[in-house]
Amino acid sequence: MAAEEHGEGLTFHPMDQFIVQPLFGDGAVGVFTITNSTLWLAVTVIAAALLFVMGTRGRAIVPTRIQSIAELAYGFIHKMVEDVAGRDALKFFPYIFTLFIFIVFSNFLGLLPKAFTPTSHIAVTAILAMGVFLTVTFVGFYIHGMKFLGLFWVASAPLALRPVLALIEVISYFVRPVSHSIRLAGNMMAGHAVIKVFAAFAPLILISGIGIAVTPLSIIAITAMYGLEILVAFIQAYVFTILTCVYLKDALHPAH
Amino acid sequence: MAEHTAEHATDAGHAADAASSGGMPQLDFATFPNQILWLVVALVVLYLILSRVALPRIGSVLAERTGTITNDIAAAETFKQQAAEAEAAYHQALDDARAAAAKVINDAKADIQKDLDVAIAKADAEIAARTAESAARIDEIRASATEAVTTVAKDTTKELLNSFGVKADARSVTAAVNAQLKGGAA
Numbered sequence: 001m002a003a004e005e006h007g008e009g010l011t012f013h014p015m016d017q018f019i020v021q022p023l024f025g026d027g028a029v030g031v032f033t034i035t036n037s038t039l040w041l042a043v044t045v046i047a048a049a050l051l052f053v054m055g056t057r058g059r060a061i062v063p064t065r066i067q068s069i070a071e072l073a074y075g076f077i078h079k080m081v082e083d084v085a086g087r088d089a090l091k092f093f094p095y096i097f098t099l100f101i102f103i104v105f106s107n108f109l110g111l112l113p114k115a116f117t118p119t120s121h122i123a124v125t126a127i128l129a130m131g132v133f134l135t136v137t138f139v140g141f142y143i144h145g146m147k148f149l150g151l152f153w154v155a156s157a158p159l160a161l162r163p164v165l166a167l168i169e170v171i172s173y174f175v176r177p178v179s180h181s182i183r184l185a186g187n188m189m190a191g192h193a194v195i196k197v198f199a200a201f202a203p204l205i206l207i208s209g210i211g212i213a214v215t216p217l218s219i220i221a222i223t224a225m226y227g228l229e230i231l232v233a234f235i236q237a238y239v240f241t242i243l244t245c246v247y248l249k250d251a252l253h254p255a256h
Numbered sequence: 257m258a259e260h261t262a263e264h265a266t267d268a269g270h271a272a273d274a275a276s277s278g279g280m281p282q283l284d285f286a287t288f289p290n291q292i293l294w295l296v297v298a299l300v301v302l303y304l305i306l307s308r309v310a311l312p313r314i315g316s317v318l319a320e321r322t323g324t325i326t327n328d329i330a331a332a333e334t335f336k337q338q339a340a341e342a343e344a345a346y347h348q349a350l351d352d353a354r355a356a357a358a359k360v361i362n363d364a365k366a367d368i369q370k371d372l373d374v375a376i377a378k379a380d381a382e383i384a385a386r387t388a389e390s391a392a393r394i395d396e397i398r399a400s401a402t403e404a405v406t407t408v409a410k411d412t413t414k415e416l417l418n419s420f421g422v423k424a425d426a427r428s429v430t431a432a433v434n435a436q437l438k439g440g441a442a
Contacts, residue, residue: 029287033290049310052311061321063317093311097306127292
């Protein structure tokens with residue numbers, strides 16, 4: 001690797017970290033192939049299980065540190081669902097909690113060096129967002145029947161404007177899963193890629209004199225981006241979850 | 257990482273193709289079925305773990321804690337009331353004891369005063385009796401002394417007159433002595 005860099009200068013491969021490749025052996029990625037993505041999905045599930053099952057094993061009235069983290073997450077999402085979507089949305093609490101925990105664990109585990117971030121892939125976030133979209137649509141029609149279409153018919157607007165508004169509402173409704181998924185994947189991908197770009201500048205000190213200035217700067221930039229990424233990892237999980245609650249509220253109480 | 261990618265490129269893997277051609281690995285659709293399958297598996301497993309085990313457990317722990325706190329607060333309220341009652345009883349007992357003590361002191365003082373009065377009266381009476389007795393004896397002594405002096409004076413006068421050769425008349429001597437004694441007394 002060093003020889004290569006000496007030969008042709010710096011190498012930029014900021015997107016290599018997102019390549020899905022088989023974990024054992026080489027070759028094409030089939031449907032059942034165990035890939036690096038599969039590995040980190042498994043790590044996510046195991047880490048979440050450790051926190052929420054092993055951590056709460058004591059069922060202590062005065063909680064241990066790990067148990068109080070689990071309780072904090074529980075209370076945080078429980079309150080969010082109750083405040084945003086209403087009390088009757090609490091039967092969806094396990095589903096929303098699963099989404100939040102999956103995304104937050106995946107985001108944070110992806111910040112480990114050499115890790116793979118499943119949530120940086122549109123395939124993953126699109127399935128999450130479609131799941132929410134289909135659930136919310138199904139729930140809306142199941143509870144309210146055809147009256148659920150009233151969500152698109154703004155009764156408080158002047159009659160002449162209503163068809164126009166209905167068109168806009170329908171479009172915005174179907175754009176939801178797109179923005180919902182691309183927001184998460186885009187944020188996770190961008191930060192990781194920027195860190196990799198800065199990282200590619202770091203070995204410049206081995207090649208040319210200007211590296212004396214560039215290398216420390218790029219290391220500082222990596223550190224700063226990493227701090228920002230920690231923030232983004234949580235905020236994006238939070239945004240995804242709270243938007244799910246908002247959509248669920250629309251399905252349960254479609255009136256404007 | 258670069259070497260790894262190069263190897264992949266020669267293996268003609270889909271992922272490596274996407275990377276080496278500069279495209280986004282995220283848009284390598286050949287990996288989508290794989291990613292989606294394992295994502296769904298992971299989500300279902302995580303959902304089952306959380307909804308079957310973790311969430312009911314945390315929910316019950318939180319409910320239990322709320323219950324415990326409520327009970328403890330109620331118990332604390334009861335104890336506080338009991339403490340207030342005990343304090344009131346203590347103060348009552350203290351006041352009662354103070355009153356009883358004051359009564360005992362007053363009674364004792366009254367008894368002592370009574371005894372003292374009796375003793376003083378008795379002592380006064382005794383002193384008066386003794387004084388009277390003493391006065392009587394002093395009077396007696398004084399009377400006998402006067403009589404003795406008179407007798408001695410008469411005898412002495414008679415003797416003096418006898419030695420001077422004068423036959424003394426007993427009556428005039430007595431009169432003269434008496435007069436003299438009276439004058440001396442006066």
